[in-house]
Each structure stands twice: as structure tokens, then as C-alpha cells.
Amino acid sequence: MWTYEKKLQYPVKIKNPNPAYAKIIMDQYGGPDGELGAALRYLSQRYSMPSDELKGLLTDIGTEELAHFEMIGAMIYQLTRNLSCEEIKKQGFDAYFVTHTNGVYAAAASGMPWTASYIQTKGDALADLHEDLAAEQKARVTYDNILRLIDDPDIIDPIKFLREREIVHYQRFGEGLRLATDALDCKNYYMYNPSFDIMKKNH
């Protein structure tokens, strides 16, 4: 189970609403490499992880991604407060507004709704951990691109924090992959599916 903590992992305090920026940042809320996908990917893949360390690692990183999902939600919320219909039209937020008003919805910057086809659970620890490493890099690039497009320091500060977390998670997943391969035959890592064949043998 999970318990809710009534605070953000890192503070989000944005003084100036800006719906155009909200739309860009939304990519990390419900986009292909966003925080929602990250959380659901790791929290689903953990069931077929072959070792206790890997089960712990995916549980913990998946949990942290939920806190990042909340931070991005807070940013979208704060960027879309007190808007006039003029501002909404001028800043290109009208297409989003007509469907969601200024509610926070999990979609990509393009408006495409979040879909489970962004993520995979392959049921093979090596394949899943490689996806996780790639996911962290893709999220890091999305944050790099957000930083290219946005000049408000109130947004840049928490976005830099989130970008750094992608790099740390990539490092931990790399160590997790090493732990997984260390437990396999170094002459042929692919002789077994460590999540299926070896587990089946043990139980």
C-alpha cells in the first residue's frame, strides 16, 4: 500500500501563470516519456523482477515517480490559474480549455491522451531494465528540451531538480542491471529468462 504525504518532494511556487508553458510541461505529466508512464512502468515491472534488490529498486523508483507526477501536476495547476479567455486564446490554450477547462489532465504536449502503449512489461528482467534505462534518458532529454523553451526561473528550478533525478535513477538502474547479469551465466546471459525460467525452477 501507499500513504500520502501532504507536501511536495521539492517546492513548486510559480508566480506568473502561463498556459503556453503549462502545455509544454504537460508532456512530462501524460506524455510518452512522462512521470505517469514512469511510475506505472516500474510499479508493474517489479512483479517479474528476479531478485529482492531489484524488487526494492523498482518499487522505490516507481514510488518517487508518483511524487514527480504530483510536482508536474502542481506546476500545470499553478500555470493555469486566474486566466482570462483572452489570455487562453492568445497563448494557444483554447484547444485544451474547450475539453478540460483548466483541470489537470494526463496528455502529451500535443494533446494526445496518456496511453499504456507508451510503456511495456516484457516479463524479462534484462529487457525490462534496458527499457527503464532508456526511459530515464528520454525523460532527461524532454526536461532538457523544456529548459530550452522556458525562461521563468520559478519553473526552471523544479524542472532542473526533476532532470537530475532522471540521471540518478539511470545510475541506479545501471547498477540494477549489473546485479541481474552478475547472477547469470557470463558466457551466455540469454540462456534463461531470469524472470521466468530460473524463478520457475526455484518454486
Next chain:
Amino acid sequence: MLNEKTKLMHALSAEQFAAWELHLYLDTHPCDKTAQRMHEKHTARAKELREELEKKYGPLSTKTGEGCDWVKGPWPWEKGE
């Protein structure tokens, strides 16, 4: 200028973050004694700050409060702390 509650909240977040970073590190280095000691230190400091904050400003988790104290805003995405 930051008010006292925000300062306390930032101090708690910093200690919690240090403890969490070490927690993730210990997932892949479970026997690292130095990291274990650092984790204990930051966890203990976070506990103190959390107790002080909750005593002064209300519950931070469903385990430490309910009813009027729990539902009272601002909620984390609103308050900008």
C-alpha cells in the same frame, strides 16, 4: 522573504531528500555501512523536524491527523512552499 513555516518545510524536505537518496543507493549497495550511518542520521533529523512542523502547523500524513486538521488547506499544489 520566507516565513517560518516555509523555512521549516524546506529544512524537512532537504533531510527527507538526503535520506531518500541514500535509501535508493542502499537498494543496490545494501551492505554499505557508511551509507547506512548517513541514512540513519538524516532519517533521525527528518523525524525531529517533522514532529516540530506537525506540532505547529498540522498533520503531514494520514497517520498523524484526520478531520478538520487533515482537510484544512492549502494543499501541497496550492501553497507553493
